[in-house]
Amino acid sequence: MLGLKDPEHGDWSRVHGPQYALLHHRASARAVLNLAGTALMAISFGGSLPGFLIAAWSIGLVAITAYMFRLENSFASLDVRGFSRAEQRRHMLAAVAKGVLWAVPGTFFLRYVDPTIHGVAWAYVAALMLGSTVSRYSAPLGALGFTGIAGLGWTVGLAMHGSFALAIIAVLSTAFTTLGAIESAKGAYSERLARLGMAEKSQVVSLLLREYEDSAADWLFQLDAGRRLQKVSPRLAFALGRELGDIEGKSFLELISGPAWETGHFPQSLHDLANKFKERENFSNMTVEVSINGERRWWELSGTPMTDEKGNYTGYRGVGSDVTAQRESSERIAYLARYDTLTALPNRLMLHETLAEALAYAEKWRSRCAFLMLDLDRFKAVNDSLGHMIGDQMLAEVATRLGSIMTENEICGRLGGDEFGIVIRDASDRKRIERVARAVIESLSAPYHIENHILYVGASVGSAIGPRDGRTVEELMRNADLSLYRAKDLGGGEHCSYEPSLHASAEERRQLEFALRSALAKNELLLNYQPVVDANSERIVSFEALVRWVSEEHGFVSPGKFIPLAEDTRLIVPIGKWVMQQACAEAARNWPEHVKVNVNVSPEQLIEPDFVATVVQALSRSGLAPKRLEIEVTESIFMRDADVAGRALEQCMALGCSVALDDFGTGYSSLGYLRKLKFSTIKVDRTFVQGASQKSAESVAIIRAVVAMADSLGMSTTAEGVETADEAEMIRNMGCTKIQGFHFGRPMSAGDAMALFRAADRRRIA
Template sequence: MDAPEGSDWAQVHGHQYALLKERMGVRAALHVLGFLLAAAMLYSAVPLPLLGVWGMALLFAVGLSARADRRLGDADTRSISLDEIKTHATTSAAKGAMWGVGMILSALVADPAATVLVWSIAAMMVLASSASRFGASLSSISFTLAVGAGGLLAALIAGQFILATVVLLSTLMSVFGVIESARVAVAVRLTESAMQEKSEVVSMLLREFEEGKADWLWQIDTRRRLKSVSPRFAFALGQESTQVEGQSFLQLISGNGWKTGRFPQSLHELAERLKRKENFSNLLVKVSIDGQDRWWELSGTPIIDEFGNYHGFRGVGSDVTEQRESSEKIEYLARYDTLTHLPNRRMLNEALGEALQYAAQWRSRCAFMMIDLDRFKAINDSLGHLVGDRMLAEVAARLKSLMTDDEVCGRLGGDEFAVVIRDAAKRDRIENLAREIIERLSEPYEIENHVLYVGASVGSALGPRDGRTVEELLRNADLALYRAKDEGGGTHREYEPSLHANAEERRQLEHSLRHALERDELVLHYQPVVDARTEGVVSFEALIRWNSAEHGFVSPGKFVPLAEDTRLIVPIGTWVMQQACREAAAHWPANVRVNVNVSPEQLLEPDFVATVVRALSESRLDPKRLEIEVTESIFLRDASVARKALEECMAIGCSIALDDFGTGYSSLGYLRKLKFSTIKVDRTFVQGAAQQSPESIAIIRAVVAMADSLGMTTTAEGVENEEEAAMIRGLNCTKIQGFHFGRPMPASDVRAILSRQAEEWRLKSA
């Protein structure tokens, strides 16, 4: 009688009671037939008037039950009441009671065998009521219990105790059987109801999908011809629905390739998936619509009926041409230097990795050459960055003209360039190319009516002799370049094991760095980040400084990479997190955040999140005031671990900033996978934009537009004067950071600035 959880009682059982009307006549006829059989057996033993009275009473009970069945014929279209259910169960019990009267009558006036015969007929009625799917469980139980009670009493009156036992057990088993069948029936009805509801929801979603979205549905038959073409899909094909209905899907999207037989590889892959009747998802396909190349993202699944017969394919698709073009542009910017249009550090690393694999496979040699311009800084400082950038572009053009098909040159950054030689089997090629580079780059440059001269120093390393990994070759070529620079420049030096003198210095630094925390040699400085519009301080970036007792002041650019390489960055980073949170909570107003840089090594620590929580709880700093800054390098090792750690930090209220965006391994995939709060535009783009570099300005605008659409803020780094600040405001960056608004400063200076700012606000308010 209880309603199943989450459902309506009447709705669940109404369908079952509506079925009673369909077999109302059959049930009545069965009872009449049963009575006739019983009357024939009892005719000689029971007085005829008594037999007639029993028959009339039974037929009256059957009539009442049939009337109740008829009233519930529309139970599946309305809400039936509990009283109706009880009434129907009562009429069923009345029928059962009449059969019980018949058995008692046979026991009183006839011989014991007659009781058994009448019970067998009544048992047949019980079986029919229990097994029929056109019955109601509560009514069947009522009928069974009434028949069982009458049969048990009759058996006891006749002194047939074995029969009484059989009647009792049969009744109980029938009742339990009805209960179990009812449970199964209810479960089936609940499942059917849920499936119907889901089907309605799916149909509704599909309608909304077709009517309100930019995507579309597609369907083909076994011959790959379009069917049920929607208006949106027809629009994507550039035709009307009636025009494309029944046409070949592949022919429509292949354009002229259908005649020439030259198809894009992605179209071959789509055809192969359709041929093999395989599911596919987010398959990027190059199509031709009205002679124009487009990119579609398709998903599809084969249509298989319940007998395993294949009827075609259906799926969804969308036009992603604009997204792909944007991705290709950003991917180009991520792999090529915007100033020189040469491969950047990332692409050079990949080329060197491939060269090492080639050398290992064919037992040959490869080489890596690092090039640094001599006296370039003087030109940059005296004539400005614009002239310096034009010179770098000219240097790139000269380098490119010296390369063969077996060599790749690129820009590492600043005035550093590099060359990857895939096959360095001829040793003299390295020496000859280095000499050509030095001579060619030392020739005069005519820029802005100036005749300028720079030199070049070259360091090289051979793989796999001088290193079996990209990192080893980079390091050893860099050591060789340092030697060439130390000798005055304008020369080429190959790597030699003796160059590891610098490694000894590094070892000594590492030893001192391991004791820097316990000796209290580390200190935090803070650089302000201001609102681009109001120039009010919104946060401070915590920057670590090291004043070593043995080595003096050590540049962060020197000891931070060392700390990351030796994993000392983990305890140092924990200390930075604790100190920064403690300072912000104790001395800064509630509207000022603290930005803390986090190394990839820290994110890979299992207890990183616990470290953040501990720093927040000990300092009592509101998590919303802590912004964790990471670079794209966090995704290069174990991206899933880093992503999980950052998501857990976001869950407790911290925000995440992506630092140096655009200078390393920039990818839109990172922004899709993780909800950053801020994107920091690297200073190189800011400086480039200040020099009116179209590429830098375009990149900043693209980053700002992308951040705005994703609900993120932007911070421009490296702003050094008012003109640059005004330019950044014009490009709609949200926040600004740079020497123009403050250099990194001790905590005491930060407190003074915040106190002065609070006093100014107080006076303005007054």
Template sequence: MSQTSSNTVVDAETLTARQVLGLASVDGVDWARLHGHQYSLVSKRAVVRAMLHALAFALVAGVAIPTVNPLLVVAWGCALGLSVVHAFSLDKRLRNAEMRRFNQDDVRAHAMTSANKGAVWSLGVVALATLGAQQQLSSIWIILCFLVVCSTSSRYSVPLSTIAFLAAASVGPLIVALMHSSFLLAGVIALTMLLGSLGTFEMARMRVGGRLSELAMQEKSEVVSMLLREFEEGEADWLWQVDPNRKMRSVSPRLAFAIGKQISEIEGQPFLQLISGDSWKTGQFPPSLHELAEKLKRRESFSNLTVKAVISGERRYWELSGTPMLNDSGSFIGFRGVGSDVTEKHESSEKIAYLARYDTLTQLPNRLMLTEALGGALEYSQQWRSRCAFLMIDLDRFKAVNDSLGHLVGDQMLGEVARRLKPLVDEGEVCGRLGGDEFAIVVRDATDRKRIDTLAKTVIAALSAPYHIENQVLYVGASVGSAIGPRDGTKVDEIIRNADLALYRAKDEGGGVHCEYEPSLHATAEEKRQLEFSLRTALENDEMMLHFQPVVDAKTEEVVSFEALARWNSKVHGFVSPAKFIPIAEDTRLIVPIGTWVMNEACREAATNWPEHVKVNVNVSPEQLLEPDFAGTVVRALSHSGLSANRLEIEVTESIFMRDAGVVRKALEQCLALGCSVALDDFGTGYSSLGYLRKLEFTTIKVDRMFVQGAAQDSPESLAIIRAVVAMADSLGMTTTAEGVENQEEADLIRRLGCTKIQGYHFGRPMPAADARKIFSRGALKSA
């Protein structure tokens, strides 16, 4: 493509003299293409100009020979012939000026050659007039004037050379006319030279302006041709055209290839029939084809219209643009447009849209789609004064499976959960996954309240059945919380929040149940939020305190240790039960700084105010054990307080092994290495306690109060469990502590069953540190 800028528009009237003469370039225009073309035209008339020079010389010689020495004429003729031959050879070399690197130096060289040729003519005329042909000067000028006019008309494309020849050829005759006082002839010569130069300049200006326009049009044509060629050569683009009857006309090869037929098979066929497949016979067109037909029928322009086409039995998606065509009289003659196959793009868009709305693991609708479904259900219920429902489902004990067996097994279990949920929902109900192990069901019409409870119980039963994964039988349960719209909220986020609150209540009740939302749940949640806010500053405000409950020897009833229990007396909420603030601390991980404070304060109290044989028992949360420097926390508490390591007993529950068992085991082993004791609290309330005893060498096993109370009521199962625990502890070299002993009869029973230590209200309730210091004798305990 040329270097001419398609945005450059040059008016011939604005060209400068230097630009017209070829001594300066035009901005944005290839100089060689502009002036090279002009000079290449000179070579086409070189022979004619040489013949004109020969004819003019013959006429001048015929006029001058009778009065001038013939030898002079011959000599002048030889000189003129040499200059004409030189100019002729130079003109012939310019035939490829447009193609080669033609420049301004070439323009000046050609002008100099033309001036030399004119000078030879001028000097010859002066010599002839001086040596005897004075009377024939007018005739000679007429002949020379004929030569100048012919030369000017044949060399208008090279204005600088033409003007140089004209000026050089006219100088001699003008000088002779002035020397012989032929002022009229001198004026004619001067006027001819001036008018010839101006005429040549104006013709050149028009020619250069025309050439500029020609180059601009040529470039535009090249650009259009290139774009059309690229368009036609594109792999998925084509041109299409239909007549007023919507039949194909001027079928392009690309369109024929896209349809999969020969051009002759397509020409004259209805456009819609070619792309509609079997639906042409049935009349059951896709909506997109209906839209296209309407556009063509109403003769409306359209752009980027995606239509569903059937080509050779295969579904394709085409993107079409079209505009109506009108003839010179304004009559409609059909449609013309462009099209492209966007099947891959459309399918990619569909896949992206699917991924945005469906969970990739379970293939169920994701949170976004569930939210949209719930929004639609709320609108429907408000419009028709009905009810909708949102059930939030959470798997029980799934985290234990995921942590112990790995995410691969966990993912397989989630897939199985999805397969069990799908058949449970009816038409108008949407089941999906919110994330993690949380699922949800949107019920569009919940007018039948029994349906919600029945569906929830069905879900719990289905998800609680055994799972057979990787040659293992696994068990998890499910808890369900539900909210009814618009009773429990008129907005999507309100319904979801309230169902979540109901789910929390179901989990708090032990899981495996369905709870509906109640307004009191919101009040409870708000209370928890406020408690959490205050709990974050409890240590800073010195609101935390420790109470101590004694643990006595079962035989002697001597105090062997105190269990340190955290208490919170809030400045805002007053005394807050541990049953309320401990779970909040666990959920927010505030239990870590609180647990560290308890460890430090308990060790300091025991080291400072208790006898050396009395231990302190400190409960430790799983969150604390997962801290990388838990053993360092214990070491600092012992060193700062001065308490011996053998006087500190760390109490943990079975729930510690539901997290990262390896980290927990390492932390407790480091504490045992320091000399501390480790007690397993609430033994028997889990489902694999014996396995935990095998994993770690505990010092003490604490029998849960539910077994103590059961034994006091002569429950055979509780009695058998306590005897088994005592026997197992004795064989493993561990001590046993019975919790929840509230009277002397229970104490005697526990003593007969063989427990080593006893803890309960019978020997003392949790009390402030000052009161604990007063009961280090058996008598004081008996009177407590």
């Protein structure tokens, strides 16, 4: 406070310099009072004291008064140049010297004058002390030095010369003036610290505001009571795309509304902002859609109303920033979260949300909604044969066709891959579901023209009605999937509605799958063998190995059930490996050298990297000659990865194995397949044999064409499904080289197959 040491907060010069700078304001008054007091004392004591003493004292007091006057006037520039401790010491010493000079009359001169003058003289000195305390409150060290020494000198002098009452008064006056100087100094010191703190905070705020105003996207705004811009900053003018002079005093809402100001069709966010201004409410981080030079932008605004010292509303002050990039980024993220990037259709998440809303509405109003799940037929063949780029273009075309079918009552989305879903919000009309499903199948079955390719794929549709077929999204989607699975089982291009029996079928399928996974370990699988005979001699030339499953839990399971299940779950790979090993072992161990074994191979097995190794292992372990193994495949191998399957079969043929094309004529029957691989045998499907036996001209023509083609390519033909002697004779006359069917033997155990060979041996001996 006194300036003897550095303050706890702030610089010493900044704290005390401005205080001492105040001394120059009353320096003249103090000088006049001191000179007047000098004259008064000289007159009062002049007749009683030697003249040289009065003269010396007066000269000394005038000199010190002049020095202090000059010194205090020099303090006027302290706010600019700074304040030093040396200047403080000079001022304090000058004040002490002046106090000593004013103490001299009270200590030494009172003995020479009449006691009646004591009171008058003291009164003037007391007035000087009080004046010093009041006028030098900002320089407490000098005030204390002057009042303390002057008061002490007069107290001692009055007591020494018998004026005890005045001495007591002098003591009290000195004490009170000293305390007053201290209290005044405290107040001045505290006030100065507070002002410095406020000034520092103001500087920091100003600096921050300047930095904020200079930032790339943020700016300040100030409005008057009429919502007109005031004190427009360059940054705000830039954000508005205007010149400073063009927008000062203009309506803020008009500037950011764009054409909407004339039409009156404002975005809701602008309505909300206007309401905040109208109600004079604070708002923070409020996102507002604005129009700047015809371009839609998004601003984030915060503002607070302003009032004057009387509490009257004067306008708004706030801060804003352009968040268009962030907004667009957020919108893009929200779009990607709910829309499929390839087809631009809603994705699984959005379909899930839409179906949930439709179910909730149906529950509330006792109505119906529906969910249709659709899957493209033969799409995988397009992907595998022409590549994923063509497949993606086809999916985009599918999305376009589906979009053209939808109305406001339906929403279509992509679930993933080639699966799509349709939510029918109001399905009170059951016929509407069927109409949508049929329109989808018809539209998606039309040919696709993509990069000089004409492609055909169909669609299968499964539907479920909510809340009848499911009260949750998961249940409804699952039941629609079960319906779709049923439609695919029917051959595709169909629409199936959900029935409770489908759930039972799905549960049975699940249980079968669980049991099938342990069938090999439990030795529940076995092989049957169906003979294939020479068409002319009717001698057995081979057996087709057929896997059968007798489950401990489910009993005998039809191959029509568990083979597709094994292929779907890829259990066909370990099962097929076991069949290959068992069939080769049986043929090598018990059959004549000229009899082959035919083993059916699934496309799932052919695309396995170690398929050829599996064949080699089965042949080496059994000792079977490769020429006695014939691998049977269907046209479906070309629907998967045709190149991988082809290379695997070529490697098997290089080992000496032969390859038969099974069920020829029931699929695409493309002659290109016969060019890709050197098949040894073409098997004519049983449907054509049965048709030919019923005098179907088409079936007869197909069989004759296949036989002729096989003969020209050096291939043998096997007719399947021959059940009577007449059918066998018919097939023989058509030129087929081999026959297979119930007429020559049903699928039988290995022991029964052995019995056929023994019976043939007995006939030959007889």
